[in-house]
Amino acid sequence: MMRQNLKPVFSHNGILMLSFAGSIAVLFVLNLAMGSVSIPFGGILQVILGSAGEQKTWSTIILKSRLPQAITACLAGGGLAVGGLMMQTLFRNPLAGPSILGISSGASLGVAFIMMFVGQLQLSAFTGISLFSNVATIIMAIAGAVATLFLILFFARKIRDNAMLLIIGIMISYITSALVDILKYYSTSEHLHSYAMWGLGSFSNVAWSQLEIFIPVVLLGLGVSFLLMKPLNILLLGENYAANLGLNVNHTRFYIILATGILTAVITAFCGPIVFLGLAVPHITKMVFKTSNHSRLIPGVILAGMLLALVCNFIARLPGFDNALPINVVTSIFGAPIVISVILKQRRLKLSV
């Protein structure tokens, strides 16, 4: 009798999940097909099955550029979204996102350092080929992000109050962006420009060799988020109730921050600081799925994040824009109205953490 009552809820969510997955598949293909060169569906199939012998250019475009880009968009969208969800639940704050603890600004500082400071020194032995290359940028971004993550985890062990920890995270963001500003102030316009371009975010800078790192790390972060399902649910009741239910709140907080930190660090390093997805996707998902249960929210948020990232990447590459629109511009300009419209449609539902 109870099961009968639970069933329709489940199947409703099941249908939603399936339609999300279906939309992701469609958009994934669209992402492969659209761009400055249009490739028909049959051509994509041939390339993927490895039988596109006569269409060398199609195969190059898809395998070298569009496929890694679509995969990057998927993983980055899913990873940022689930990171945002975990931060919103941990801090019980609807304005929290994956970058709230200053981890992505730590990455920015690392990138600013290499682009503007080291660039300024004119260390001819290191500059030129390697220093401004993608790889060096990624390494510096990861270094900055991981350093900030360790700093935050250090404070997390010292400070029990979540609100205070949140404020410390925001303060760290302020410090790092001030340091970036100093670097900017002494930098040439050329270096400034390349830093600004990095700051606009992109899914297109990740090559296959880099995906070999990117994919497993993001999958690891996503996997850990699935393991945190039950603790996240208990945390919804507040820390005192959670502790009374046998949850070690401090350990849980540590793992939540670690998982979010790893996701944010690696995604920011490879794609630049992508601001919007991690904040907005959890809200959209909560409104669509009408639940606070993380066993449904975590898969839901990952799917929605993937979908929205693919939509944004698709828009950025529509003919006319010609790969010219940076991803942060698209996520905000096209994503924000989506969030507003969802809120207007579901006005009765209160914004729930």
Next chain:
Amino acid sequence: MENHLLHTKDLTIGYREKRKNPKILHGQLNLRLLPGEFTCLLGPNGSGKSTLIRTFAGFHKALGGKIFLDQQEVQQFREKDLAKLVSVVLTDKTHVGNMTVFELVSMGRHPYTGFFGNLTHDDLKIVHHAIDSVGMLGMKNRLVNELSDGERQKAMIAKALAQQTPIIILDEPTAYLDLPSRIEIMQLLHNLSSNMQKAILLSTHDLEQALRFADKIWLLGNENHVQSGTPEDLILAGEFKKFFERKGIRFDNLSGTFKITNPKAKKVRIIGQGLEYNWIVNALRRNGYTEGQDSEMSIEIRKNGSLNYILKKPTGEHIEIGSVENLIHQIKTLE
């Protein structure tokens, strides 16, 4: 005396501040909770009620002494096992968003469920029963957001029941509630403790409901005063007077309520009895008068056909008045 579920031995409660001596609120506390008993913890603000509750719940470290749960010292339990012994209901409103009552109550099963928190058929049955016990079966699919404060606290009590702990501790769960909800929750808790043989401890400021429903009362005063016993014994020993009386507020042992006293109040004699007598006294007290025999002024309650009050003024003049409002107005104009 062997079967108490919780007892303390020389427990010292208070809090530590950084680089200062610990602030001790109470020392040498020797208290116990028995199965099937509903215990209310009363005391003025700042007496350490909340600290005691939080110490029992494990949110706060004791400064000294020992707490025993089921004859075993509390430190010897692992977090998970503690969660199967003591459940809590707190004052704080939880903002659980899009969660149904059923989902909220099933949170109580977490100490028993596996890594992903999946509920077995037995878990579902227990949750169902817990919701039934607080009479919310009809609302189990409602969102917690949409509940009234009283319903939300009942759902939290159901969560505590689903946790299946022999001890339930509640920290001012009725603080935000209106009077009918307060009475409902107190009655519910009293029934739960006797029907399910649970030891329930609740802190409250609501003295009247505590006197009505509690099997035991713990009185926590300032400066180390502690008393425990049945409400009746405590009243008959005059303990409530000691703990709660202050200037201008008198505890009436007969009714178990507080009365406002004013030594300078003018006396008015009341002739009559019953309901009207009580409420005229109430109105007089509120306006700074009191009832008394030796007075030049008197009010006679007359009930022949219609209800009338005859006010005899100090001058000897009589007036007939139809309502308490006018009566008080007339008395005031005499000044």
